[in-house]
Amino acid sequence: MTEKPMPPLKIYLAAPRGFCAGVDRAIKIVEMALEKWGAPVYVRHEIVHNKYVVDELRDKGAIFVEELDECPLDRPVIFSAHGVPKSVPEAAAARQMLYVDATCPLVSKVHIEAERHHANGLQMVMIGHAGHPETIGTMGQLPPGEVLLVETPADVAGLSPRDAGRLAYITQTTLSVDDTLEIVQALNARFPDIIGPHKEDICYATTNRQEAVKAVAPKVDALLVIGAPNSSNSRRLVEVGARAGCAYSQLVQRAVEIDWRALDGITALGITAGASAPQVLIDEVIDAFRTRYDVTVEVVETAQENVEFKVPRVLRESAA
Structure with a gap:
């Protein structure tokens, strides 16, 4: 038949x-840390959001945790590609831990941007997803209340900034380009003086x-x-x-x-x-x-x- x-x-x-290059670098950081210091190496949060990658690194000796206090003081800890609030490296330094920051350089660029605007007296609006590690990390670069989060164009109407004339916005790097454009248009319509990034934050x-x-x-x-x-x-x-x-x-x-x-x-x-x-x-x-x-x-x-x-x-x- x-x-x-x-x-x-x-x-x-x-x-x-x-x-992408940021993911490639983050994985390489964990692998090189294991080569340099031996297993185990601790990683705060999934190094990147992929179970296969995380499982492979776990097999090589990486231990994934959610918080710093789950790490012993005598082993290296790596921060994930998504970035962390400023309080995390400060806590690691205070505990005299050896830490390596695998934050994607394009996420770090957004962190620096937020700090620069804050130093100039501007309040930040962040376009991002609530609860996403990158959003938590970016908002955590500045004191509480200094970053207002919007997820949709409708959220823009509900913003209550300190001074409508002293605002700047930043975005999570992994958003939909089209959705973000709609939110930016809503921000510009409501706050004509709002300052945007020189170049799009979306990577x-x-x-x-x-x-x-x-x-x-x-x-x-x-x-x-x-x-x-x-x-x-x-x-x-x-x-x-x-x-x-x-x-x-x-x-x-x-x-x-x-x-x-x-x-x-x-x-x-x-x-x-x-x-x-x-x-x-x-x-x-x-x-x-x-x-x-x-x-x-x-x-x-x-x-x-x-x-x-x-x-x-x-x-x-x-x-x-």
């Missing part, structure tokens, strides 16, 4: 996708991945975004796909999570990955489709990335 031929499927692979990687999804979405019946449910930039990619005309978008961490019934009958599929998803998971998902479909892959590239961030000097110095 002849085997039934597999249905054809065209996969449009978004580029750029997956790891290059977030912007590039969203642009690639916009290019893929009109071509496909469904979009798969490989990323973690707690990854802000991955969740934004699902939203961007839906908004750009893709009828069905799905967020999956691994191939085992794919909802095959929802994809029944598709002939064209878009695949992308959030900035903390490694290439191995993208390959795993494509391989899963090859077992069910006669797959052809076309890369849709909208930008090229060649950004690289140095790791902190303490890790570049030899152990001696």
